[in-house]
Amino acid sequence: MDSKLYSRTLGYTGQGGEDAPSTLAPGRVIDRFELQQKLHLGGMAHLWQVVEVNHQGDSRLPLIMKVPRIKGGEDPATIVGFEVEQMILPMLAGRHVPKFIAKGDFTRQPYIVMERIEGASLRPRLDEAPLALDEVIEIGSRVATALHELHRQHLVHLDVKPSNIMFREDGTAVLVDFGLSRHDHLPDLLDEEFSLPMGTGPYMSPEQVQFVRNDPRSDLFALGVMLYHFTTGERPFGQPETVRGLRRRLYVDPVPPRSLRPDCPPWLQEVILRCLEVKPERRYQSAAQLALDLQDPSQVALTRRAEKLQRSGALKTFKRWFFALGAEPAHDRANIVEQLDRSPIIMAAVDLDHATTELLQQLRETVRRIVLTEPGARLACVSVMRITRIGMDDLVDADGRSRHVKQLVGLKHWARPISKALNLEEGRLTFHVLEASDVAGALIEFAQRNQIDHVVMGARGSSTLRRLLGSVSSQVVAQADCTVTVVRAAGPSNEGRDIARAAVAPPPACTTAPPPTAAV
């Protein structure tokens, strides 16, 4: 079982007691929802399957009603967690949370009606740990993607653990239970409520132990604990039951996963231990940056973390213990989204085969300027290797060198002046060669999957090519859901000449418009 010691301060695991009102039974109608069947008897709340009477609203969704257990004569603080969830859930949108339907207030019958996510949480999988590495990586990448989406919505979950993670049929990770969460735009009802750290013992980040409740990187620590557990079958910090036990994670580092599981690759240990860094600034700076690494292990920059086979020695631990004594976490006034804004992922789409030297230079200069403005930015350089749809391409050229490797080499060569000029330390600059028949589609998909903040790409230089192939950049501008900057090489335009030629032999209408040149 997950330790819920610290949740207990919220009454999450209260034993016994009578429900009030005690008349909840199948067939009862609360507001417009009819109770059907009790699905789950929790320590904090009961879950009922409900249907919407009269089928108003979005009634095709399967629904559940969450009803808090209110025990007589208790401190009303026990239901603050439920109150927090009632405030927060309506603010959230998208596929990574259950859809909010309705709520009932505390003066009558408190409840939350939300979309029912079918299936089990990740909780039962803990008993099966260690899991296959592919599955650990898949879980990590899906959960990181979901967390980034929630962070973008001004939310830190603060109770990320297997029992709060579910999956839709298509594999999309869904976070549930926002009873300990913090939303930047809402009063934090939990802030001053309790004198013990809030969270679930094994997963709580060091800063949560020290009462910091607004750092999205706390969720990355919890995800790191999960990944460690799924990889090794053991908890990195055990299941402490006292505040003193919780504070141990401030100075005792976990046993490196590779010493518990020899087939854990160095890169995965690097990723997990980076999530588990005591100081948030030494972890990944955003969940999207973590997801990017999990999806492309070849690009993970290995440091000493990857090679460690035993935890730090007694002297180092003692030093860390000494400095952790009475240490306060660095107070950062930045809110959740400001933290994300400081750590964007910039994607440079580089067409090495067709772009002119001038355009490649201009693209590099533009990318350099953008990356320069944010010291926390990460740059992903992407090129697409065109393959035919039926996959008949000969991937090995005459010299016997893989085209793929050639692309990668070319990409690194292109980016070299940026990495030199900006002194990008390891991990901030990655290279990705995609293979696809639809170049624009591949770029758009990459941007979406990796939650890219800003795409920078060149406009196709030659109008003949554009006419033949359509404009990749205009398709990316139209379809990507992030900011896109389209770069043109400086110099005299030859557009006039092209138009004149076009007038003689009119091309298909859709290719005559030049691609947009402004950032959108």
Place this chain on the structure above:
Amino acid sequence: MKTAFLADLHANREAVESVLAHARAQGAQRWVLLGDFVGYGADPGWVVDQVRALVQTGALAVMGNHDEAVVRGAAPGMRPDARYVVEWTRAQLDATQIDFLASLPMLQRHADQLYVHANAWAPTGWAYILGRSEAVKSLGATDCRYTFCGHVHEPRLYHLSAAGKAGDFVPTPGVAIPVPPHRQWLVIPGSAGQPRDGNPAACYAMLDEAEGTLTFHRVPYDHESAGFKIRAANLPQRLAARLEDGH
């Protein structure tokens, strides 16, 4: 029913016009005016007339310390420039306008809402609610679930649970915050006519009773014209400057 709450209008016609227009566009049906209609700004007569017109159509208004000073004359301990503004303001107002200010009550109540300029424990003492302890003291002095007050020019939201735990919050403009009635809430909309949190945009708050939510708003307005009038009226120059930088 949506109710707009305006506090500390301070004779700033440009700000008040912009706030009223914004709140009407947002669907405001009721108005509550939390005092300090005059002082600092160059348009006391226009603002008092607006407030009076709103009150005649059902708005509720309470008296602020600047309104009291203009009615009674400057207090003996007042700083010279404040005294100057009080006397200048008094000279701008006609008898009806002064009578209207003099008629304002210190407290108003509507259902489970309390309206007062400074605080609920001693409305005529003009003590500020600067933090949680004063907020708890004020909430303890009323059985109303919701207290709305001004006097402090920075927007804040305080909440108090039945267990006596209090919290405070700096609101994000434009976000509807649920304010369920099982807690007590103390709402400071922020100053409409003289914002002081570094943002020159005018403040007000809107309560949506059907939804059970409260939204703080910021409305940009022509503070340059308001500042120009202050300078032209030969009022203390710093009063114009602070409208521009919002301090």
